[in-house]
Amino acid sequence: xxxxxxxxxxxxxxxxxxxxxxxxxxxxxxxxxxxVKSTVRQVMDLAKAGSELVRITVNNEESAxxxxxxxxxxxxxxxFVPLIGDFHFNGHKLLDKFPGCAEALAKYRINPxxxxxxxxxDPQFAQMIEFACRYEKPVRIGVNWGSLDQSVLARLLDENxxxxxxxxxxxVMREAVITSxxxxxxxxxxxxxxxxxxxxxxxxxxVQELIAVYQALAERCDYALHLGLTEAGMGSKGIVAxxxxxxxxxxxxxxxxxxxxxTPEPGADRTxxxxxxxxxxxxxxxxxxxxxxxxCPGCGRTTSDYFQKLAQQIQSHLRHKMPExxxxxxxxxxxxxxxxxxxxxxxxxxxxxxxxxxxxxxxEQPVAPVxxxxxxxxxxxxxxxxxxxxxxxxxxxxxxxxxNQEHQTIAE
Numbered sequence: 001x002x003x004x005x006x007x008x009x010x011x012x013x014x015x016x017x018x019x020x021x022x023x024x025x026x027x028x029x030x031x032x033x034x035x036v037k038s039t040v041r042q043v044m045d046l047a048k049a050g051s052e053l054v055r056i057t058v059n060n061e062e063s064a065x066x067x068x069x070x071x072x073x074x075x076x077x078x079x080f081v082p083l084i085g086d087f088h089f090n091g092h093k094l095l096d097k098f099p100g101c102a103e104a105l106a107k108y109r110i111n112p113x114x115x116x117x118x119x120x121x122d123p124q125f126a127q128m129i130e131f132a133c134r135y136e137k138p139v140r141i142g143v144n145w146g147s148l149d150q151s152v153l154a155r156l157l158d159e160n161x162x163x164x165x166x167x168x169x170x171x172v173m174r175e176a177v178i179t180s181x182x183x184x185x186x187x188x189x190x191x192x193x194x195x196x197x198x199x200x201x202x203x204x205x206x207v208q209e210l211i212a213v214y215q216a217l218a219e220r221c222d223y224a225l226h227l228g229l230t231e232a233g234m235g236s237k238g239i240v241a242x243x244x245x246x247x248x249x250x251x252x253x254x255x256x257x258x259x260x261x262x263t264p265e266p267g268a269d270r271t272x273x274x275x276x277x278x279x280x281x282x283x284x285x286x287x288x289x290x291x292x293x294x295x296c297p298g299c300g301r302t303t304s305d306y307f308q309k310l311a312q313q314i315q316s317h318l319r320h321k322m323p324e325x326x327x328x329x330x331x332x333x334x335x336x337x338x339x340x341x342x343x344x345x346x347x348x349x350x351x352x353x354x355x356x357x358x359x360x361x362x363x364e365q366p367v368a369p370v371x372x373x374x375x376x377x378x379x380x381x382x383x384x385x386x387x388x389x390x391x392x393x394x395x396x397x398x399x400x401x402x403x404n405q406e407h408q409t410i411a412e
Contacts, residue, residue, distance in 0.1 A: 002286075005253040007224045008195050010138050013082030013106040015052050017199055018224030018256035022287050025277045026053035026226075026259045028086070030270060033063035033070070040073045042270060047081040048323055049271035050278050050289055053257070055084040055109060058094060058101065068100035082106030084140070088114040088147075092127035102135050107199075109140045112184040113147040121151070125184070129191045138197040139188065143181045144230055145173065145204050152180045174213050177202045178220070185223060198223055199257070203230035207245040218254045227255040234263040239276055246280055275319075290322045291335040294349055294356070298341055301361040307341035310359065310386050314339055317390060329401035337393060338371075347371070355396045357389050372396060 009019020017024050027046045031038040033056050043054050058064050071083060085105040087094070092115075095102045108128065116124035132139045143149075153176040160166045167175075181200045188198060200223045204210040210229055218225065229245045232238035242260045249255050258280070260273040278289040295311035296302070314337060325332050338353035340346035342361025350356025350371040357380070359368050368380045370392060380388050 002251055003253050005218055005225075007222050007256055008198075010196055010199050010224045012053060012084070012138055014080070015082055017226075019196075021256070023250070023255060023281055024052050024257040025050060025274060025281070026055065026084070026257055027051040027270070027274050027277075028055040028259065028261075029057070030264065033057050034060070034066050036066050036069050036073065039066070039070050040077070043070070043074060043081065043083070044077060044079045045269075045271055046274055047079050049274040050322075051081065051271075051274045053082050053084055053107070055086050055259075058085040058087055058091070058105075060090075061094065061097065064094040064098040064101040067098070068104040071104035084109055087111075087128070089116075091115070092124045092131075095128065095131040102131055102137075105137065107138045107140060108132055109142050110184075111142050111144060111147055112180050113143065113149040118151075121149075122187075125187065126191055129188045129193050132188075132197065133192045136197075138199065139193060140199040140201060140226055141181055141184045141188065142201040142203065142226070143177050143184075145177050145202075145209075146230065148173075148176060149180045152176050152183070170209070174204075174209060174216070177204070177213055178217050181217065182221060185221070195223065199226050200224070201226035201228065203228055205229065205231040207241055210245045211248050214249050214254050215252070218252075224256040225254060226257045226259070228259040228261050230261055232261045232263070234265060238262040242276065243280055247284060250281070250284060250286060288333040290333055291318045291337055293318065294336060294338040294340075294353060296341050296345060296349075301344065302341035303362045307339060307359045310357075310389065311339040313386060314390060314393065318393075325397065325401075329397055332397055332401040335397070335401070351375075354400070355393055357385075359385070 004020065007018035009021060010017045015024055029039055029042045031042050033039050039056060046054050058067060083105050084107040086109045088111055091110065110128050115121055115128065156172050156176045156179065160172050181202050185198050185200060189195060202213045202217055204213055227246050227249060229242045232242045246258055258277050260276045262273045264270060281287040282289055282292065293311055293315040298308065336353040338349045338356030340349050340358045343358065343364055346358025347369065350358050351374045355372045357368050357370050360366050366381060368385050369376050370378050370380060370389065
């Protein structure tokens with residue numbers, strides 16, 4: 001694993017961000033927070049998928065009033081994931097009027113560009129920090145270039161105009177985002193909020209801009225950092241852009257918690273952003289969340305889609321069972337399962353996995369050898385290959401990851 005940047009650890013409920021803790025996965029609901037039932041259901045779905053922190057919108061009195069009910073309902077259902085309140089414009093009023101909301105939330109998110117305008121900005125920001133101090137809550141100071149504090153930008157533009165060799169506008173914009181975050185953090189500390197209760201983020205929607213901003217931010221402070229490409233987009237574009245940006249930063253040891261801000265496709269499951277975040281961390285070897293399925297892309301040797309269906313079935317089964325297995329089988333998330341489509345790479349990949357199957361390609365004998373820890377154990381044939389292999393995977397997990405079992409992690 002690559003070396004992580006040293007940062008001040010921040011406790012959010014029972015979860016630690018930074019301070020050498022593992023990179024934390026978080027997500028955000030898109031329900032109306034005032035709809036307690038829908039919000040509770042989605043929070044539970046996100047937590048079950050592996051979101052270790054869940055952010056909810058707190059934008060009006062109805063949503064603020066609902067927060068304590070949401071927390072109570074989650075606790076009754078055995079879901080103790082910390083809730084983060086996302087505040088813009090009126091957070092100081094809502095926290096003042098609804099102390100139950102202020103208490104129930106595990107962390108507050110403040111956007112310096114949306115706290116207040118002009119003469120109202122400083123007192124309203126101070127009020128938010130005072131509530132965080134009163135209730136002993138950590139705060140994410142989250143700057144977003146789409147809602148940047150215009151007073152900071154105007155000041156830096158004026159200073160830049162006085163230079164004999166002014167910097168490009170894009171560079172000044174990046175500096176304004178960083179300056180807004182650092183000055184806001186300094187202000188929070190001066191108001192009494194300890195550094196170990198501050199997380200910073202500087203979100204951009206462009207990959208190169210995000211990388212440049214976080215590289216500079218990491219050099220200039222030791223606050224815990226939240227990573228995310230804002231407005232990443234929909235589908236493959238959002239996934240590719242987020243991965244391209246975050247992978248570079250994570251490889252450099254930058255980032256203590258991440259969120260993948262995907263635009264959900266109509267009717268799509270909100271948990272998809274959690275899975276993408278986990279897969280980024282797992283494929284980079286930073287953290288493991290669920291057994292890794294290795295499968296080939298297919299070619300003219302695999303004209304049947306049988307291996308594709310089996311790979312999909314096994315991957316879905318593993319992810320579905322992980323909440324249960326995580327409690328019973330220590331280390332199961334490090335397991336590798338190979339589902340291969342023909343004899344070219346099938347046996348080799350299967351031998352290198354904990355357990356793997358090499359399915360017959362076009363024109364090959366209709367048999368499927370199974371390998372466990374590099375040794376062929378059985379050859380499957382007939383109409384129940386998929387069911388039989390899934391059963392073998394289950395047996396392998398019980399025998400290798402059960403209590404008092406030593407297990408072998410596949411080398412990256």
